[in-house]
Amino acid sequence: MEHRISKAERFFVHLTLILFAVISVFPFFWLVSTSFKLPSDVFSSEIQLLPPHFTWDNYKYLLTMQNHLFLQWVWNSVLVALLTTFVGVFLAATSAYALSRFNFPGKRASLFSFLVTQMFPGAILIVPLYNIVKNLGLLNSYVGLVLAYTATALPFSVWMLKGYFDTIPYELEEAAKVDGMTTWGTFYRIALPLALPGIAVTAFFSFITAWNEFMFALTFMNKQELFTLPVGLRTFVFQFRTDWHYVSAGAVLITLPVLVFFVLAQRWLISGLTAGGTKG
Amino acid sequence: MKYIQAIKQNKVAYLFLLPAMLVMLCLVFIPLVQGIYYSLTNIDQYNMGNRFVKASYRFIGLQNYISIFSGEGFAEFSKVFRQTLIWTFVNVFFHFVIGLGLALLLNRHVRGRAIYRTLLLIPWAVPSFVSAFAWRWMFNGQYGFINLMLAKLGLQPIPWLSDPFWAMTAVIITNIWLGFPFMMVTMLGGLQSISKELYEAAYVDGANRIQQFFRITLPQLRPTIFVATLLGVIWTFNMFAVIYLITEGGPYNSTQILVTYAYNKAFSSWQLGEATTYGVIILSMLLAFSFFYTRLLKMEKEQ
Numbered sequence A: 001m002e003h004r005i006s007k008a009e010r011f012f013v014h015l016t017l018i019l020f021a022v023i024s025v026f027p028f029f030w031l032v033s034t035s036f037k038l039p040s041d042v043f044s045s046e047i048q049l050l051p052p053h054f055t056w057d058n059y060k061y062l063l064t065m066q067n068h069l070f071l072q073w074v075w076n077s078v079l080v081a082l083l084t085t086f087v088g089v090f091l092a093a094t095s096a097y098a099l100s101r102f103n104f105p106g107k108r109a110s111l112f113s114f115l116v117t118q119m120f121p122g123a124i125l126i127v128p129l130y131n132i133v134k135n136l137g138l139l140n141s142y143v144g145l146v147l148a149y150t151a152t153a154l155p156f157s158v159w160m161l162k163g164y165f166d167t168i169p170y171e172l173e174e175a176a177k178v179d180g181m182t183t184w185g186t187f188y189r190i191a192l193p194l195a196l197p198g199i200a201v202t203a204f205f206s207f208i209t210a211w212n213e214f215m216f217a218l219t220f221m222n223k224q225e226l227f228t229l230p231v232g233l234r235t236f237v238f239q240f241r242t243d244w245h246y247v248s249a250g251a252v253l254i255t256l257p258v259l260v261f262f263v264l265a266q267r268w269l270i271s272g273l274t275a276g277g278t279k280g
Numbered sequence B: 001m002k003y004i005q006a007i008k009q010n011k012v013a014y015l016f017l018l019p020a021m022l023v024m025l026c027l028v029f030i031p032l033v034q035g036i037y038y039s040l041t042n043i044d045q046y047n048m049g050n051r052f053v054k055a056s057y058r059f060i061g062l063q064n065y066i067s068i069f070s071g072e073g074f075a076e077f078s079k080v081f082r083q084t085l086i087w088t089f090v091n092v093f094f095h096f097v098i099g100l101g102l103a104l105l106l107n108r109h110v111r112g113r114a115i116y117r118t119l120l121l122i123p124w125a126v127p128s129f130v131s132a133f134a135w136r137w138m139f140n141g142q143y144g145f146i147n148l149m150l151a152k153l154g155l156q157p158i159p160w161l162s163d164p165f166w167a168m169t170a171v172i173i174t175n176i177w178l179g180f181p182f183m184m185v186t187m188l189g190g191l192q193s194i195s196k197e198l199y200e201a202a203y204v205d206g207a208n209r210i211q212q213f214f215r216i217t218l219p220q221l222r223p224t225i226f227v228a229t230l231l232g233v234i235w236t237f238n239m240f241a242v243i244y245l246i247t248e249g250g251p252y253n254s255t256q257i258l259v260t261y262a263y264n265k266a267f268s269s270w271q272l273g274e275a276t277t278y279g280v281i282i283l284s285m286l287l288a289f290s291f292f293y294t295r296l297l298k299m300e301k302e303q
Helices: A007-035 A055-064 A065-099 A108-118 A122-137 A142-168 A171-180 A181-193 A196-212 A215-220 A229-234 A244-279 B002-009 B013-036 B062-069 B071-106 B113-120 B128-138 B145-153 B164-192 B196-204 B209-237 B241-246 B258-265 B272-302
Strands: none
Touching: A007 A244, A007 B071, A007 B113, A007 B128, A007 B164, A055 A065, A055 A244, A065 A108, A065 A142, A065 A181, A065 A196, A065 A244, A065 B013, A065 B209, A108 B209, A108 B272, A122 A142, A122 A215, A122 A244, A122 B013, A122 B258, A122 B272, A142 A215, A171 A181, A171 B002, A171 B241, A181 A196, A181 A229, A181 B013, A181 B145, A181 B241, A215 A229, A215 B164, A215 B241, A229 A244, A229 B128, A229 B164, A229 B241, A244 B113, B013 B272, B062 B164, B062 B209, B071 B113, B071 B164, B071 B209, B071 B258, B128 B145, B128 B241, B164 B209, B164 B241, B196 B209, B196 B258, B241 B258, B258 B272
């Protein structure tokens, strides 16, 4: 049922898409450009889309700055995000499996309780959590952050993975059980490998949640060498004058790995997301 | 006895569920109850106690609620609440319109569709704090790209981050940019699940494309729209990082929304009791909204 599409219409469609694509890309492009500029060109009242005097100095400064603070922030963020991913994936996979494969009293209530937590504002949880973390002596410790992030990422991960498990037929696991495999065995040896794309999406989501989080990191960590990247980068943003050339270079270093991975894996990520998300 | 038997019969399922439930219980549900309790106390940084000193805050009933809903407290609350409503409504509206519009375009046979889609997803892929910094830089009054551009066009520069109205505009623009790709992806997923036969039948019946959009696309897309906008409202209402990193709520609290305001109450002025009261108010609003939104959808369906 192809409609006849006029030339004018095709032109309009492409124009709209190009316009929005430019808007989507431009802020990051501008950061990349700024990150290679000399300070004198950064703070200039001419628009210079490309750096007129290309320099690596801003990157050099970050990577060698006193006490290697920037690298320390990168390490803190990587460590916290990886730990969150491991704990989060384990918890999400086991509970999503239970919710997908078994019928038991309390199933609907637990599914609902995962959903309703989306509504809890950080504003109400952060004060008690701060108090708990403080009383356990976990301020300025990775553990407090990892726990908070795991709890943040978990509900969405469980819903997504449950949807994914639902799309995998149960027959294989039943057969394995008949052959005498334990439930843990069928889960670990059969269901988990089959759900690998779903697991990957969950892992990515947990990692990104931890990598991007700002509020808990701002509250729980108050030693400069323990900052995560968002909080650390913010220290370059001073009240009156910001070193935008350093901020830009830092931002590019942080974004590039995530962006490359995202572009390469996007097809896969989106199909995993919609498979889980729409089944609900 | 019945319960014990049920537990025994489903032992495996419960064991699989237990670790996640324990984490949610300790880190979400118990803190929630504790937060609600704090809202009924005079807790602050001095009486909250620590590992060595016993806590000494006390129960004060509804006093925190009364001070928020009367006098000066109410003036402040209604200002921030109004800003939160504008923030949420404008953001979700544009997320939806732009997201759906682009999804409709991408759902057609456009040449270069994959490239367009990848580029349009960039705002989603870039870490949100990086985007916040990028926009803050572009909104810079003196050297920011936007004002330089305006100057080039012979227009006056705009005091983006120092004027209340423009500061709100700036954070909203940033957040619209940040959020439309999620809506686009969700809508695209919804559009692709609509059966092509419906359109064929409509075409044979002579329905034009506007009729097809309102009679087929929108009704078929309704469940997707419902879930996506509900999540959109909740997430936008609770958005913290964008505002905090671009304007820190200023100038003169003009970009403060309820969550950033509550956060400042807690960790700048250390009025923890009042901060959690704000938390309870935010939560009640979101619960009420979700309840009525769900009802609305059900009622429409029955008609």
